[in-house]
Amino acid sequence: MxxxxxxxxxxxxxxxxxxxxxxxxxxxxxxxxxxxxxxxxxxxxxxxxxxxxxxxxxxxxxxxxxxxxxxxxxxxxxxxxxxIARTLQGLGLFPGLTVLENVMVGADRQARAGFWSGLLALPRADRDEAALRERALARLAELGVAGEAARLPGQLPYGVQKRVALARALVAExxxxxxxxxxxxxxxxxxxxxxxxxxxxxxxxxxxxxxxxxxxxxxxxxxxxxxxxxxxxxxxxxxxxxxxxxxxxxxxxxxxxxx
Ligand SMILES: Nc1ncnc2c1ncn2[C@@H]1O[C@H](COP(=O)(O)OP(=O)(O)OP(=O)(O)O)[C@@H](O)[C@H]1O
Structure with a gap:
């Protein structure tokens, strides 16, 4: 070492x-x-x-x-x-959120606040939310699954869902x-x-x-x-x-x- x-x-x-x-x-x-x-x-x-x-x-x-x-x-x-980030033995993805939203949820607390405010369409959160979205998309692209960003996890093969779970763990760097x-x-x-x-x-x-x-x-x-x-x-x-x-x-x- x-x-x-x-x-x-x-x-x-x-x-x-x-x-x-x-x-x-x-x-x-x-x-x-x-x-x-x-x-x-x-x-x-x-x-x-x-x-x-x-x-x-x-x-x-x-x-x-x-x-x-x-x-x-x-x-x-x-x-x-x-x-510290952890992937779970199962997938732990939220079935009702899109792939992109699932990854955004993995980001840090500050950014996550932006994400939730973003969902509520609060204008001051717009910039945070856009930055977070970009980071989440970048992680998905690195893992070769950016094309699935708008889909729900349940629509995807297990291996792809695993990549999404990994992207979520990595989004907070x-x-x-x-x-x-x-x-x-x-x-x-x-x-x-x-x-x-x-x-x-x-x-x-x-x-x-x-x-x-x-x-x-x-x-x-x-x-x-x-x-x-x-x-x-x-x-x-x-x-x-x-x-x-x-x-x-x-x-x-x-x-x-x-x-
Ligand atoms: N919450 C708990 N209460 C009581 N015993 C527990 C608890 N969690 C784990 N154990 C016991 O502690 C030991 C170690 O379990 P652990 O799950 O860490 O092993 P593992 O190496 O991860 O096993 P596996 O490969 O089967 O997942 C086992 O004998 C298990 O039964």
């Missing part, structure tokens, strides 16, 4: 649910401009890790540091202000992008396109990718952290992790999608 500033850092994070230790002294860092994969068998603690970063779950002990400061009391609604199983439900061809899109994010935000599809992880990640029963059992480059006996052991008996 030398040469890049570390944006997200977990230090000895432990999360307990009743008697169950979901994360057990987990430390990891996700540098800016790089893609960090978090993998592990079912129940390993991957989603819990995202939930801690997003403020849905408070750790019993340990620290989450973001841009060098401890994130102690943040809540999910603080994320945009903090420069986050410094940290959390991708929660983005390949779920995609065809092989759509997954190749997704890999291309994620690789295209290199050099931008810190990207943390939780994913079951090993081939995607191995293709797009600069570094991979492997969790098993809440503990980090391996970390390193995709090649280092792939050949690690502890990782092979952890996955023994697991059906690894795409492996």
């Amino acid at each position: 030398s040469g890049s500033s570390v944006n997200l850092e977990l230090r000895e994070v432990t999360v307990r649910f009743a008697g169950l230790v979901a994360l057990d002294g987990v430390s990891l860092s996700a540098p800016q401009g790089r893609v960090t994969g978090v993998i592990g068998p079912n129940g390993a603690g991957k989603t819990t890790l995202f939930n801690v970063v997003c403020g849905f779950v408070r750790p019993r002990s340990g620290e989450v540091r973001w841009r060098g400061r401890v994130l102690g009391r943040h809540r999910p609604h603080d994320l945009t202000r903090l420069g 986050p410094d940290l992008l959390l991708l929660d199983e983005p390949a779920a439900g995609l065809s092989a061809a759509e997954m190749d396109e997704l890999a291309e899109l994620i690789r295209g994010l290199r050099g931008g935000p810190a990207v943390v990718l939780v994913e079951h599809h090993m081939d995607l992880v191995m293709n797009v990640c600069d570094q991979v952290v492997v969790l098993d029963f809440g503990k980090v059992i391996a970390s390193g480059t995709p090649a280092e992790v792939r050949d690690d006996p502890a990782v092979l052991d952890a996955y023994l008996g697991e059906e690894v999608a795409g492996a």
